[in-house]
Amino acid sequence: MKHGGDLSEAMAQFGGTPEAWLDLSTGINPNPYPLPPLADDAWQRLPSRNGEAALLATARRAYAVPEDADIVAAPGTQALIQWLPRITARGAVAIVSPTYNEHAAAWRLAGHEVIAIDAVEEMPETARHIVVVNPNNPDGSVVDHVTLARVAEIVAARDGMMVIDEAFADLDPTISAVALCERWPVVVLRSFGKFYGIAGLRLGFAIGPQRLIARIGEAMGPWICSGPALAVGRAALEDDRWANETRDRLRKQVAKLDAVLQAAGFSTVGGTALFRLIRHPHASAYHTALARRQIWCRRFDWADDLLRFGLPPDDAALKRFALALADI
Amino acid sequence: MKHGGDLSEAMAQFGGTPEAWLDLSTGINPNPYPLPPLADDAWQRLPSRNGEAALLATARRAYAVPEDADIVAAPGTQALIQWLPRITARGAVAIVSPTYNEHAAAWRLAGHEVIAIDAVEEMPETARHIVVVNPNNPDGSVVDHVTLARVAEIVAARDGMMVIDEAFADLDPTISAVALCERWPVVVLRSFGKFYGIAGLRLGFAIGPQRLIARIGEAMGPWICSGPALAVGRAALEDDRWANETRDRLRKQVAKLDAVLQAAGFSTVGGTALFRLIRHPHASAYHTALARRQIWCRRFDWADDLLRFGLPPDDAALKRFALALADI
Numbered sequence: 001m002k003h004g005g006d007l008s009e010a011m012a013q014f015g016g017t018p019e020a021w022l023d024l025s026t027g028i029n030p031n032p033y034p035l036p037p038l039a040d041d042a043w044q045r046l047p048s049r050n051g052e053a054a055l056l057a058t059a060r061r062a063y064a065v066p067e068d069a070d071i072v073a074a075p076g077t078q079a080l081i082q083w084l085p086r087i088t089a090r091g092a093v094a095i096v097s098p099t100y101n102e103h104a105a106a107w108r109l110a111g112h113e114v115i116a117i118d119a120v121e122e123m124p125e126t127a128r129h130i131v132v133v134n135p136n137n138p139d140g141s142v143v144d145h146v147t148l149a150r151v152a153e154i155v156a157a158r159d160g161m162m163v164i165d166e167a168f169a170d171l172d173p174t175i176s177a178v179a180l181c182e183r184w185p186v187v188v189l190r191s192f193g194k195f196y197g198i199a200g201l202r203l204g205f206a207i208g209p210q211r212l213i214a215r216i217g218e219a220m221g222p223w224i225c226s227g228p229a230l231a232v233g234r235a236a237l238e239d240d241r242w243a244n245e246t247r248d249r250l251r252k253q254v255a256k257l258d259a260v261l262q263a264a265g266f267s268t269v270g271g272t273a274l275f276r277l278i279r280h281p282h283a284s285a286y287h288t289a290l291a292r293r294q295i296w297c298r299r300f301d302w303a304d305d306l307l308r309f310g311l312p313p314d315d316a317a318l319k320r321f322a323l324a325l326a327d328i
Numbered sequence: 329m330k331h332g333g334d335l336s337e338a339m340a341q342f343g344g345t346p347e348a349w350l351d352l353s354t355g356i357n358p359n360p361y362p363l364p365p366l367a368d369d370a371w372q373r374l375p376s377r378n379g380e381a382a383l384l385a386t387a388r389r390a391y392a393v394p395e396d397a398d399i400v401a402a403p404g405t406q407a408l409i410q411w412l413p414r415i416t417a418r419g420a421v422a423i424v425s426p427t428y429n430e431h432a433a434a435w436r437l438a439g440h441e442v443i444a445i446d447a448v449e450e451m452p453e454t455a456r457h458i459v460v461v462n463p464n465n466p467d468g469s470v471v472d473h474v475t476l477a478r479v480a481e482i483v484a485a486r487d488g489m490m491v492i493d494e495a496f497a498d499l500d501p502t503i504s505a506v507a508l509c510e511r512w513p514v515v516v517l518r519s520f521g522k523f524y525g526i527a528g529l530r531l532g533f534a535i536g537p538q539r540l541i542a543r544i545g546e547a548m549g550p551w552i553c554s555g556p557a558l559a560v561g562r563a564a565l566e567d568d569r570w571a572n573e574t575r576d577r578l579r580k581q582v583a584k585l586d587a588v589l590q591a592a593g594f595s596t597v598g599g600t601a602l603f604r605l606i607r608h609p610h611a612s613a614y615h616t617a618l619a620r621r622q623i624w625c626r627r628f629d630w631a632d633d634l635l636r637f638g639l640p641p642d643d644a645a646l647k648r649f650a651l652a653l654a655d656i
Contacts, residue, residue: 082549227528
């Protein structure tokens with residue numbers, strides 16, 4: 001199972017229709033931002049420079065981008081993860097691991113050596129670049145700004161790039177290390193689809209020094225984001241009230257999830273308000289038993305005692321999950 | 329003016345609201361495919377492998393992809409144009425010119441030498457790769473399959489790649505050289521948004537030998553197309569009746585446009601059923617005079633006697649255009 005969030009594999013192995021499944025395999029908010037009405041032009045015309053500029057101005061404010069730094073939009077942060085190793089100088093990359101596996105895949109594909117490290121402080125002398133997912137996926141661990149800045153300084157001295165993937169930073173905006181972009185060769189990735197629950201839209205951002213962001217933008221070329229992505233992204237990122245209410249709501253939802261996981265005898269390793277990582281000696285058996293009950297969670301190739309659970313969309317789904325766990 | 333289809337520049341120079349402008353600067357069908365209803369999942373969930381496979385199966389049939397060739401979807405052919413020079417071997421590229429200017433820009437950005445040539449047959453010995461837009465934009469000229477195959481053979485002998493950009497081939501499917509992909513290192517690009525009139529959706533395809541298409545897919549990474557793009561693309565590409573009726577309709581619309589252009593004293597250089605290229609000694613003055621009347625057409629950096637006109641959306645718009653021309 002390479003990724004969560006795709007029931008194709010679940011259905012191929014265990015049958016059932018998409019409607020029958022309870023999908024807890026993702027870190028996507030199950031209560032999405034309500035789609036604003038979309039003008040015909042958003043679909044029919046090429047996305048305009050004005051529309052893109054309006055989205056980016058809104059995103060700058062929402063993500064507190066420093067004045068001297070720049071921001072570029074992409075069809076999902078995954079598209080940026082694919083491009084970053086292509087627009088930077090050749091050299092080994094250290095990746096704080098285990099983490100979201102597409103970083104290593106993209107750097108390897110582009111011909112860079114990948115060195116897995118346990119913590120940013122352990123960046124080896126042989127590495128030029130570094131990638132850290134902060135908060136980390138799947139364990140939710142967070143690296144503080146002082147530590148990040150210290151490593152960013154080392155990366156700068158090596159003429160390298162530091163990628164900070166903040167896919168799950170919306171839950172606690174104080175985590176964001178976007179301020180580092182002003183001084184160091186740091187590229188911060190911000191996912192739109194997870195917190196706003198609109199992952200199918202494909203929208204993500206890279207924030208960094210002007211020179212680096214310009215290079216990413218040139219590499220991706222014009223009209224890379226769809227008209228609907230420009231319009232929906234702008235409306236959502238302008239809506240501070242929804243964002244604040246959603247943070248509260250997610251915290252309450254994840255507390256309820258924690259209670260269910262604890263009752264089942266799982267020990268929580270970590271996570272964010274959008275998912276929890278648990279450890280259990282029979283994790284793999286639980287994955288199968290839940291799948292037989294058409295509940296899909298996330299397991300990992302690199303550990304057979306870990307499972308990751310996303311948020312059930314509502315109390316009924318949470319109850320279904322609790323009953324299934326009690327039944328196993 | 330780098331591209332058509334963006335009123336940002338028109339409004340910055342000549343004022344007016346988007347509604348006031350008649351935009352003839354694009355080659356996008358002004359009568360779009362009617363959007364099918366979109367399931368919530370298309371927006372909220374990550375695009376699934378099943379959804380992508382279903383779109384590609386439909387596109388294979390619609391574009392008559394040979395069994396041994398493969399196809400990959402992207403957020404617009406522009407995204408593919410950006411990636412192609414990055415996944416191929418270093419070497420000069422010959423581009424049949426003048427043409428859509430983003431091909432040269434992308435190859436140059438990726439570090440390849442670009443050689444402008446007048447016709448595919450003139451591919452120089454120093455070139456390894458070749459790009460031809462067929463039918464060409466903006467002059468509509470078409471290269472026959474025998475000529476293309478002869479050049480494809482030369483490209484294969486040089487271990488190069490031949491890119492055939494068929495952005496405007498939907499108007500006459502017999503133009504498509506997709507059959508060449510079975511035998512030669514030919515990548516055919518198919519734009520979705522132009523013929524179907526949904527350019528804001530961002531959807532395009534690359535068709536070619538399995539090895540090349542796999543490399544493009546790997547480079548772009550997962551979830552590169554949005555959920556709405558998978559759903560709308562599939563519905564539209566399945567709808568043969570709409571496609572056939574649209575071809576008829578576009579032919580009638582462009583005949584009416586021709587009559588108006590002729591009445592204005594323009595001589596038609598070429599085009600497709602989605603746009604016409606005209607020559608006039610005072611083309612540049614016409615561009616400005618039309619813009620003052622908030623009609624936006626396409627001019628070119630490389631020729632001051634050419635203008636390109638897209639289709640007016642209806643008879644009222646055509647009449648407005650005719651009256652404006654008569655008034656200049």
